[in-house]
Amino acid sequence: MDILADELAQARASGAVFSVLTRNAPWGLEFSGTRPLTAHLLLKGSGWLELSDGPPISVRARDVVLVTAGTPYRLVSAPGTPAEPISEARSAGSTACEPEAVILCGAYVIEGSIGDSLLRALPRAAVLEAAQLAPRHAAAIDLLAAEAATEGPGQQALLDRLLDLNLVYTLRAWWSRPDAEPPGWYRAGADPNLERVLQSMHANPADAWTVTTMAAVAGMSRAAFSAHFTAVVGQSPARYLTALRMRRAEDALTRTNAPLSRIAADAGYRNEYAFATAFRRLHGVPPGRWRCQTRDLPVSR
Template identity: 95%
Template sequence: MDILADELTQARARGAVFSVLGRNAPWGLEFSGTRPLTAHLLLKGSGWLELPDGPPIPVRSRDVVLVTAGTPYRLVSAPGTPAEPISEARSAGSTASEPEAVILCGAYVLEGSIGDSLLHALPRAAVVEADQLAPRHAAAIDLLAAEAASEGPGQQALLDRLLDLNLVYTLRAWWSRPDAEPPGWYRAGADPNLERVLQSMHADPAGAWTVTTMAGLAGMSRAAFSAHFTAVVGQSPARYLTALRMRRAEDALTRTNAPLSRIATDAGYRNEYAFATAFRRLHGVPPGRWRRQARSA
């Protein structure tokens, strides 16, 4: 099982392009910063990303920008340029027939605690420069730019799916940087022994897992496996398994009406009481109350 694909699937990750705007300098776009994850691509031209708590960040043509939720921010042709709210810019559409800059903006939905875990592994703004893109990523952006520049049946669906591809490629590129802090399971992907164990755990989190069975799957002694797993992933095998099971349980509590007994079994607990005890230890409230609070939020 591909763990990145599994995490994105469990988080119901999906993208939607909400604007493709042509502008001539000076131009500026202001964003509320409330969306969980927003993508920006300058398909043509260059600009600057302005965040309230840091210096302007240059954005060149075909650079990929991911911005997580927080304070309002701006994408501008030059630092200090006045900016219009993105809602007004969308209503106005492109304002130049032969624009110097073409800005694509899209938003990703990442739901539940699994989505939160992915977002926590990203900085407020991640910029992957065009010259750092893998060839396939660059080709996907070329296709995205070509589709944005034309009109035809199904265009929005194509743009949205290409934006999905962009997320996977961008996460790969960002988490491969030496200064990045990827999730532990992503770091473990570079170790075939650990990757095999994690893939099996994600495929069957309710399985009868013990550190001994994990170590056997990795082809290591119990002590060596436990130490190596903790060093690479950042959690002990038992804590990682508990966190994985709890994320799946939280997802079921939020999205389904399944009884607690079924959720407990699916999450790998022998009965509802054992599940409720573990859940309360993590969240401070029993799963039934947590479900009601989550749905009323």
């Protein structure tokens, strides 16, 4: 099992391009910062990313920018340039026939606690320079730019799928940086023994896992496995398993009307009472009440 693919699928991660704008300097775009994850690419030209805190960040052609939710931020041709809200910019459309800048903006829908765990592994703004992109990632950006420059049947679907590709490539590249803080399961991917265990756990979280059975899958002694797993992943095997099961249970509570007994069994608990006890310990409320409270909350887009 590909754990990154599984996590993205569980989080219902998908992207949609919502604007491709042409501009001549001076130009500026302001974003609310409320979307869970937004992507920006300057397909042509250069500019600056201005966050509410910290100095402006230079953005050049074909650099990839991912911004997680927070306060409003701006993309501008030069620091301090006045910016128009993106909603107004979209209504106005492109304003340059021979543009100095072509700005693509897209948004990713990433939902649930599984999505939250992915987003927590990213900084407020992740900027990958074009020179740092893997060849296949650069080729995908080239294709995205070429498609954005023309019109044809199915264009929006093509742009959206290419934006999905960009997310996977960007996560790979960002989490491979020495200064990044990737999820523990991603770090474990560099260790064949741990990767084998995690793949099995993600594929079958309801199995009767113990540290002893995990160690057997890894081909290690129980003590050596437990110490190594904790050092690499950042939490003990038992805590990781509990968190994995709870994320799956939270997903089922949010997205389905399945009874608690079914959710408990699918999450690996012997009955719904054991599940409710573990759930209350984590959330402070029983799963039924959590389900009602969560469904009453608006979904961010």
